[in-house]
Amino acid sequence: MIFEIIGRIRDVETFAIGTSIREIKRLQKRFGAGRWRKRKGFATVRLSDGTIHEVELHWYEAHGIGKKEIKIKHFLD
Numbered sequence: 001m002i003f004e005i006i007g008r009i010r011d012v013e014t015f016a017i018g019t020s021i022r023e024i025k026r027l028q029k030r031f032g033a034g035r036w037r038k039r040k041g042f043a044t045v046r047l048s049d050g051t052i053h054e055v056e057l058h059w060y061e062a063h064g065i066g067k068k069e070i071k072i073k074h075f076l077d
Contacts, residue, residue: 001072002048009057012041027060027068034062045072053077 016038018024027036040058047053054077059070 003045003072005057005070006044006046006052009041009043012039014039021060023060027062031062031065031068034065036060036062040073042076 014037018036021027021036021038024036028034037060038058039061040056043055043057045053045055045057053075055072056074056076057070058073060068062068
């Protein structure tokens with residue numbers, strides 16, 4: 001699903017670090033070694049059809065690499 005994040009991501013929390021991430025080997029192979037974390041937060045997004053929604057986002061992040069594979073997990077409205 002193609003979407004654009006409008007504004008900032010709120011209430012960010014980390015719920016997995018390093019080897020507790022199931023996809024850690026794939027992330028390291030694709031993006032490089034780093035202290036990988038799986039994170040979640042809430043944001044307002046605009047979907048490709050132009051509608052705006054409040055959603056829960058999940059993504060992977062590492063220092064020096066940034067946010068990768070941001071996906072919408074739940075629609076809140």
